[in-house]
Amino acid sequence: MNITRRQMLILLPAAAVAWESVLAGTPEAAPNYKMSDHWWGMLIDISKCIGCGNCVRACQTENDVPDGFFRTWVERYNVSDENMTSPTVISPDGGKEGFPVAVEDGEKYFFVPKMCNHCADSPCTQVCPVGATFISPDGVVLIDQTYCLGCAYCVQACPYGCRYIHPQKEVADKCTLCYHRITKGLTTACCEACPTGARQLADLKNPKDPIHEFLKTHNVQVLKPQMSTGAKVFYNDLDGSVR
């Protein structure tokens, strides 16, 4: 076979591209778990939260979260009648060891557990310059810590303050929705440890998940809906003063 220089020039890059895809191999299939069958979120029922801090402690244990940093934390809101737009919010050590006693004084007090909202249109993944953070096919916002440069763009981009730079690893860190648990049929550590059922893991693609009935029959809200982040942490009984 005679190949002219022109044909050779066309063939070489094509062959290189083809060879590359051969080397890449086929993706490894996870046993018994199909990412395309799930779309994860969480339901947080404010009316059930007692501010015990079990979720915060469980998260720190399960995920080796360093002291002083939080993948989930609990805030206590204090809203007075005449000043709803500027509530007093406390979160001593993330609410890890509970809260000081709130004395009945006619004002409104309640707890708000916070965590990554695993947004479907997350601002944090959009700003990553290297493709180190991403939304997995099953809807969990994750970080590839071997790829992260620690530039902290994502830390600034998250409107909910859910990311931090890990003090030892010096890369971004955040809630993984206990990805290592939910892919094995377990619930998250925070849900497992919540004594009142205020936190419920939700699979929005599973038609049998009770989340669908709950969303239909309750007044459920997400945080900062005006930012159109597609947040998938749904709050029941959320007060308008919560930011």
Add this chain to the structure above:
Amino acid sequence: MSAFKDAGHLFRFAGLFVLAFLVFLVVRHYVVPKSFGEYGHYRGAAIGEIADHPIKFAGHETCEGCHTDILDVKKAGKHAHVNCEACHGALANHADDPSIKPVLPDTAVLCARCHTASAAKPKGFPQVVPADHMGGGAPCETCHNPHSPALDSAPNPTGTPGGAK
């Protein structure tokens, strides 16, 4: 071939471009991770690596597999929906190797975390002021069985946290 007369320098230039492109492909092949772009603009293998993180909370189904006696007490009581590790802490290591004995939680701290009265807690949730409750000094498990805490449902005269045997 008269059209390509004196055009050798152009071919050499084009050749350089092609060479540069090939070098780019070779370098790209070595520096871009294999699974990059598998699902999107990220390294697909990272998902599996994150999923490989070790589990610390075994989950209540695992506990209930062995501790059926406690489950029976708990099922009938007010704490039926409180998972084991909510109080006992992460015990996957104990589930994997039962010879690792878990430390019993300190009820003075544990019970108070949830049941200390506070205006911020939901109104229907059972709450006490620990200082005023039974004189303030008695350990909770003197009267309450932690696995079934209502006094009328399961008395705990022996004060053993596992319930009266």
